[in-house]
Amino acid sequence: MSEYFVYCNYPKKKAVIHETSCSECKPHAGTPTDYWAGPFNTVERARNYAFGALKKDISGCPKCTPIGKIVNPLPMDSFD
């Protein structure tokens, strides 16, 4: 069964969902500007994590998780 990690970037409020088998999925300890969250056992859980982490620019990796851009349903004023 697939598992997923979420790459999160703070300054860009960006999150990219990768499957663990993806060549670009390289979870590491956090840095001042980014970190990896996971593993999550479904894409939905990974996506929900990104929502809760207040990411604006959320997408699936085009190589391993081609689900495109995902709109965070939270109201825009929650990101400030």
Ligand SMILES: [Zn+2]
């Ligand atoms: Zn990927």
